[in-house]
Amino acid sequence: MQTIKGPAIFLAQFAGDDAPFNSLDSIARWAAGVGYEGVQIPSWDARLIDLKRAAESQTYCDEIKGTLAEHGLALTELSTHLQGQLVAVHPAYDEMFDGFAVPEVRGNPKARQAWAVEQLMLAARASKNLGLTDHGTFSGALAWPYVYPWPQRPAGLIDAAFDELAKRWRPILDAFDEAGVNLCYEIHPGEDLHDGVTFEMFLERVGHHPRCHILYDPSHLILQQLDYLGFLDVYRDHIQMFHVKDAEFNPSPKQGVYSGYQSWTERAGRFRSLGDGQVDFKSMFSWMAANDYHGWAVLEWECCLKHPEVGAREGATFIRDHIIQVTERAFDDFADAGVDEATNRRLLGLD
Template identity: 60%
Template sequence: MTTIKGPAIFLAQFIGDEAPFNTLENICSWAAGLGYKGIQLPTIDPRFIDLEKAALDKTYAQELKATVESFGLEITELSTHLQGQLVAVNPSFDDLFDAFAPQHLRGKPKERQQWAVQQLKYAVQASHNLGLKALATFSGAFLWPFIYPWPQRPANLIETGFVELAQLWLPILEEGELYDVDICYELHPGEDLHDGATFDLFLEHVNYHKRANILYDPSHFVLQCLDYLQFIDIYHERIKMFHVKDAEFNPSGRQGVYGGFQNWQSRAGR
């Protein structure tokens, strides 16, 4: 039997350049003061964690853990959402996603991808050194520009994309198996893994790898008009962590599921 602990907070949306959001100690003090008991820790900002060092230096990892615990908190999981995004990037999005990569890798998609894969492997090792059993991430997206089947997709486009995606993630999943860490994909619009059907297709291509699991966030399902409760019935064995936040689908006579350009007229000066 598993007992839920918490509450915990995902820090990615709060990290910034001003106190109390600019150092690990400051943000832990802030989170503890709000009553949180855990933090899901992003790994992209070296002010909060040196990911490579946490992977290769167990002493550093334990010191990091002790720092968080000194505020009455614990690290619930590491997050590699941004690095996971960079494992698979459609070339049309290269310029947009370059912002997630170190400066020296921008404009170099192949090197950026190699860096991202290594980051995921470091995160698996760091999770192990911190005593964590699951890692949060995004899948990345080769196919998102083709989410709506118009113009008609070329034959085998989706199959080819998932073959490539699986080839990139299989070594990371194997790293998870080596270190006893589950890789939990947040199923999210903008990712090739964004619902149950795409997760099923991915599982097929990674041979139903036991380390391929789910970060369940129903807010992303509400906005896809997906039955988020039935999803639990189907995928509960693969759900290893979850996010909780509000979401509403409020269609109108002017905007529905694909209405992402509410303010385009004002931005265009029309």
């Protein structure tokens, strides 16, 4: 067994134009000050990282790690959630997702997709230069508008969508394989990879690619009413990243999973700060300890009620208190009778 690493924090929800959130050095100082040991960097945020430079310059990558080390922090992973989303966009979402891309490719879906793919290629090389083993992203979605089968879906529609999705991602997966980095898709509503079944559909189409894995976030599973703890057992070989995020689901006579187009505060399913929701983190961290999860416990803060800085401060303590320092010996070793193989055979009546 091995002890999970953490606590760490995903910086996407905290980066901003005001200090201390407007540079890598100052946000690292803040993160260390509230109790974190690692940070996950959103690769699209130029205030924190120049992705192209990181892909091309080992010296620059060493400087990033050095900046973090000055504050006692490690770099856990990079993220390309926004760029990954743009690898596959259904036309219904073109305008809404355009803001994820650089201005020069907006309004041009083909150019935007090419830009997104190049971003992922850069992220593979940057991750290698930074000495990372895992990377988080979104799959994007071509079939999501058809998630509910009414009107009846034409035969072959979903197969065609997943065939195309796999075709777009296969060269990216190969680039991550060349870099020695796992590409971990966050299982998330709005993505074509939004549950276990859809992950398996994709995995089959990319030939069970050795770098195709999962970023596990229980909050997105509880809001879909999946068995989020059983998910750990089913996909144990693919869970390579872990976002620690809480959620609650409180259905009523008026709304359920779809929540009637309400705002986050009025939805049956809501993201909450750690400890304020319904996720069974004690069981989850026990599973991680028992199953040799190798990575980091990374807070992703999203809550429609609590202030982010309060959530971040409380989250560091919450994660630290839930990480299980694994034992190096069995609890009943004191009663070891020191029996040898010959004695074992006699006890079994084999001699």
